[in-house]
Amino acid sequence: MIEYLPRSKQHAELHLTQFGIEECIPGHFFGPAVRNHYLLHYVLSGEGVFEVGGSRYRLRKGQGFLIFPGVVTYYQADTANPWSYCWVGFNGTSAELLLKQAGLTKSSPIFLYDRDDMIYQYLQLMNESRGFHKARETRLTGLLYLLLSLLVEFGPVASPELKxxxxxxxxxxxxxxxxxxxxxxxxxxxxxxxxxxxxxxxxxxxxxxxxxxxxxxxxxxxxxxxxxxxxxxxxxxxxxxxxxxxxxxxxxxxxxxxxxxxxxxHYRAEIQAQIQNDSKNSIQQIEEEHLFYNGFVP
Incomplete structure (x- = not known):
């Protein structure tokens, strides 16, 4: 299941571009390629590998990886125990800061969330939001914030560079x-x-x-x-x-x-005097312009 979403004009600070859930066949892969938005994958079961910047990560249930815009990445499902995962694609002016708060950077793109199945539940709620018409975009943005809040709240302690x-x-x-x-x-x-x-x-x-x-x-x-x-x-x-x-x-x-x-x-008296003075000057300017455009140049 995958759904692509139109560009958001209402939520420029953070908005979904796509989301989905997939059960991969053995050896299924994507890349090497780049994306034009942030793409967060969360492993629901099975195993696979994620490669970026010369590093190779083997991931399992409860772990996830973040793809940054413009960065070449490659990922592949295990041939014996292929993973299934859910993902959210997003963009916005606040995205990078929120991800930094969650400890996710280009040099540290892996996260762990094995407390419960809330991330999966949020993806299901995104899918169920099709029943909303006027407020769907707002609901989806809210669910994205909730998902990222889990990573921020239960992510690693802030590193010195984030102080x-x-x-x-x-x-x-x-x-x-x-x-x-x-x-x-x-x-x-x-x-x-x-x-x-x-x-x-x-x-x-x-x-x-x-x-x-x-x-x-x-x-x-x-x-x-x-x-x-x-x-x-x-x-x-x-x-x-x-x-x-x-x-x-x-x-x-x-x-x-x-x-x-x-x-x-005293301050108010000065303000009111200034307002009156500005008003007189404005009236005088209008009168002079009226005379000028009617041929009566003083």
Missing amino acids: GTRTEIYVEEVKDFIEMNYPQKITIEDIAQFIGLNRSYLCSLFKQRMQISIQDYLIRYRINKACEMMGNAELSIADISRSVGYNDALLFSKMFKKVKGSAPK
Whole structure:
């Protein structure tokens, strides 16, 4: 069983290109050849060999191999005990990073997953998704994420070269959490618990990477959001304060002045004056253009 899928415009970060399950005949092989997408094979039973970059791997049930785009590979079923396997082909901007998190690289393309049959179950669910019409592509992408999450969760401990990558992931998770939750009364402890790291360790990673503490980043993010609201005359300073996570107006004023150098009311007055000035200039420009195009050049 094999199914090929069209190019995804909705899920550019990760999307399936094909998937399938096959019981190979003895000695069945493919290659040497290259692929234009990532192709992950998982052995369900039997044995076979996978060759890439001068290395030869003999694989059995519970093991798998990853083919990288543009890399020459060869694989063959055993003649006495041929393997059956399932596979998923995929691409996307997030694919390489997810695979690195799972410990899969060009120099280390083999993985082991012998805990249960969840990978096979996900392939079956992909096949059963034909009953979905409007949401099938989204469902398939979700199942691909679930499959890769198994390899990430139960893969090898991150190697030293991935330390920087993991730090970037944690930092982005902090920034995303703040972006989604800054209107709420959140603490650094809340962020650390969400990401699953020790508070002190996370703070150290973030400051090392961003040259600013998480607390200061949260404050600056909230104040910058408040500044974006200052041009809306329908919102009072108290409304803006509550909208960015400060129920205490005095604390908001204190933090605002610390970041922007002036009190919220003074900053707003400057913003509104600038808006009025820009509006006058715009009206004057329109009037001058009207005169020009009607032959009344001053």
